[in-house]
Amino acid sequence: MKSILPLLLIATSLVAQDKSIGLGAKPIEGAEVIIDGTRAMLDEKWTYWEGPRFGSSLPIKWKIVEDPVDGGTCLMTDDRAADGGKYGAADIVTKKPYRDFRLHIEFLVTKEKGNSGVYLQNRYEIQIQEGVKTPHGMGAVINETESPYDAFNGIGKWNSYDIVFRAARFKDGKLTEKAMVSMYFNGKKVHDKVQINKVWGGPNSGVDGGNDGGKGITDTPQGLKLQCEGHDIRYRNAWIKELNLDGKDTDF
Numbered sequence: 001m002k003s004i005l006p007l008l009l010i011a012t013s014l015v016a017q018d019k020s021i022g023l024g025a026k027p028i029e030g031a032e033v034i035i036d037g038t039r040a041m042l043d044e045k046w047t048y049w050e051g052p053r054f055g056s057s058l059p060i061k062w063k064i065v066e067d068p069v070d071g072g073t074c075l076m077t078d079d080r081a082a083d084g085g086k087y088g089a090a091d092i093v094t095k096k097p098y099r100d101f102r103l104h105i106e107f108l109v110t111k112e113k114g115n116s117g118v119y120l121q122n123r124y125e126i127q128i129q130e131g132v133k134t135p136h137g138m139g140a141v142i143n144e145t146e147s148p149y150d151a152f153n154g155i156g157k158w159n160s161y162d163i164v165f166r167a168a169r170f171k172d173g174k175l176t177e178k179a180m181v182s183m184y185f186n187g188k189k190v191h192d193k194v195q196i197n198k199v200w201g202g203p204n205s206g207v208d209g210g211n212d213g214g215k216g217i218t219d220t221p222q223g224l225k226l227q228c229e230g231h232d233i234r235y236r237n238a239w240i241k242e243l244n245l246d247g248k249d250t251d252f
Contacts (some may be wrong), residue, residue, distance in 0.1 A: 023160045037074050045058070046093065050087045051201050069108065077226070077227075077234075083230040092225065098239075100245040102164050105161050108157065109159075111231070114231045115227075121165070122223055125205070125227070127141075159186055166181070180193055184252075
């Protein structure tokens with residue numbers, strides 16, 4: 001009779017991996033919590049991105065509010081400077097820059113057409129936009145992939161992105177390898193080793209957006225950015241771990 005130990009070890013490994021992906025995932029070893037539903041952490045870890053359209057002022061106007069689903073508290077994208085969809089006017093960015101990383105973040109859309117975005121290195125947007133199923137829609141690596149809309153839990157429910165990101169690589173100041181990302185959306189793998197060609201949206205969208213039509217990526221680590229477009233989007237349970245992805249991959 002063959003030993004079942006190898007199968008048990010594989011099963012245990014899969015369960016352990018699942019606990020670090022999806023809603024409620026706890027920070028993995030070495031990860032840094034960046035959103036915990038407190039004002040103290042918001043002020044400690046985040047600031048405004050002072051891009052060309054910046055129109056707000058410190059302290060951060062985003063609010064800590066009650067979690068409408070599970071109780072506790074969460075972060076709300078509430079800043080009147082961004083009303084009318086003025087992205088870049090009141091976006092917040094981590095004070096710490098990151099190169100390669102593993103990210104977990106949870107979000108909730110409160111109303112139809114709710115719009116925000118998670119910007120990797122303040123360059124590459126993972127879209128949050130309710131009701132849109134195009135490459136500009138929910139869960140898309142914006143304008144690079146189709147929207148994996150079927151993975152969205154819907155309005156008024158929490159959702160999770162789990163991301164492994166590998167920054168662009170350079171040699172002698174020239175781009176040699178494009179940025180790459182893999183992602184789970186609510187525990188379902190929706191993007192696998194997607195290369196990102198440019199910074200979309202122009203200079204108001206993110207760092208390097210104004211360089212050569214968004215293709216002039218510079219060799220600089222940047223913070224994680226969350227977009228404010230005048231909509232009520234909530235965030236909670238966000239953590240990030242720095243990685244060193246010298247291999248050309250973004251596997252979990």
